[in-house]
Amino acid sequence: MASTQPAITVKTLSELSNLKSIPSNYVNSAICPSHSPASDPIDSNSIPIVDFSLLTSTDPHQRSEAINSLNKACQEWGFFMLVNHGIPENLVKEVIDGTERFFNMSDEEKKEFEGKHVLDPIRCGTSFNTSKEKAFFWRDYLKVFVHPIFHSPSKPEGYSDIMTEYCEKSRQVAKGLLGGISEGLGLEECFLDKALDMKLGFQIFIANYYPRCPQPELALGIPPHSDHGLLTLVIQNQVGGLQVQHQGKWIHVNALPNSLLVNTGDHLEIFSNGKYKSNVHRVVVNNTSPRISVAVAHGPSLEAIVSPASPLVSESNPPGYIPMKYKDYMQLQQSNQLHQKSILEQVKIQRN
Ligand SMILES: O=C(O)CCC(=O)C(=O)O
Numbered sequence: 551m552a553s554t555q556p557a558i559t560v561k562t563l564s565e566l567s568n569l570k571s572i573p574s575n576y577v578n579s580a581i582c583p584s585h586s587p588a589s590d591p592i593d594s595n596s597i598p599i600v601d602f603s604l605l606t607s608t609d610p611h612q613r614s615e616a617i618n619s620l621n622k623a624c625q626e627w628g629f630f631m632l633v634n635h636g637i638p639e640n641l642v643k644e645v646i647d648g649t650e651r652f653f654n655m656s657d658e659e660k661k662e663f664e665g666k667h668v669l670d671p672i673r674c675g676t677s678f679n680t681s682k683e684k685a686f687f688w689r690d691y692l693k694v695f696v697h698p699i700f701h702s703p704s705k706p707e708g709y710s711d712i713m714t715e716y717c718e719k720s721r722q723v724a725k726g727l728l729g730g731i732s733e734g735l736g737l738e739e740c741f742l743d744k745a746l747d748m749k750l751g752f753q754i755f756i757a758n759y760y761p762r763c764p765q766p767e768l769a770l771g772i773p774p775h776s777d778h779g780l781l782t783l784v785i786q787n788q789v790g791g792l793q794v795q796h797q798g799k800w801i802h803v804n805a806l807p808n809s810l811l812v813n814t815g816d817h818l819e820i821f822s823n824g825k826y827k828s829n830v831h832r833v834v835v836n837n838t839s840p841r842i843s844v845a846v847a848h849g850p851s852l853e854a855i856v857s858p859a860s861p862l863v864s865e866s867n868p869p870g871y872i873p874m875k876y877k878d879y880m881q882l883q884q885s886n887q888l889h890q891k892s893i894l895e896q897v898k899i900q901r902n
Pocket residue numbers: 756758772777784786791792831833843844845
């Protein structure tokens with residue numbers, strides 16, 4: 551049974567002056583050890599770093615080195631920090647500031663953008679899917695479809711222009727990465743772009759607000775999950791909280807200054823026929839500073855029926871995933887509880 555729907559955002563809840571403990575319906579009982587951000591600094595330092603300027607270099611040697619490091623990061627981690635990506639630092643700051651202004655509006659003002667259906671192009675709310683969850687997450691969100699058709703909330707002032715600029719730049723970066731990934735998989739640079747109809751690629755802007763939490767060891771910002779698309783690019787205010795799963799451990803992400811945090815999603819796993827595995831990640835919360843993040847996810851066209859790339863399928867390497875329309879996949883993920891790789895499991899072909 552799902553819990554009673556929360557009446558207010560978790561931001562408003564956290565700002566109640568006498569809040570010393572979290573309501574029981576925010577207690578997540580399954581938080582495993584190494585919850586502590588300080589878990590293992592050595593592992594944190596081993597997160598791969600990819601240099602975008604080398605990937606776009608005209609020197610073929612530099613480019614091929616960069617493709618190798620990108621390929622390795624996708625295969626071994628499904629996560630990397632991207633440096634020299636060319637998105638101006640002040641634009642990133644404006645996106646975070648605009649997002650803060652959005653969440654600082656009253657709950658009543660934000661209600662205008664509530665959205666009812668997972669395919670509504672603008673939707674804001676709390677937790678992930680409160681109609682299905684037993685325990686809620688310590689997070690408010692705004693999700694906006696920004697490509698192929700651009701949408702944006704009408705408030706706060708100036709936010710829409712900042713979103714337009716950032717989403718365009720983010721799409722360029724994703725395009726460069728996906729070209730390199732396509733080559734790293736042994737395909738033509740434009741193979742993925744054409745196969746998944748990326749000109750109509752689905753891009754979604756997800757703004758997250760994780761308020762201060764009086765009992766951070768009992769709550770979670772976002773539960774362990776993989777993203778549905780191909781690549782998600784994440785920026786944050788100076789506050790950490792993102793953890794990625796690697797070799798069975800939770801690794802805290804200490805973001806390099808001006809880096810983009812990049813996750814590979816389920817559709818990259820499907821397209822690569824399992825060569826790359828989508829990354830499982832979660833967000834932990836803290837008692838000192840609110841965390842703001844913006845995750846921009848890049849996926850195939852919503853109309854594309856995605857299956858493993860044909861050159862990656864052979865008799866000795868049969869297809870590992872059932873073809874499915876991306877729109878149906880996305881809808882399924884968004885209408886259920888967010889839990890590990892539960893949706894990907896449904897399209898995986900089990901072979902013994
Ligand atoms: O807040 C973050 O760092 C990541 C958010 C996330 O995983 C998501 O929105 O899918």
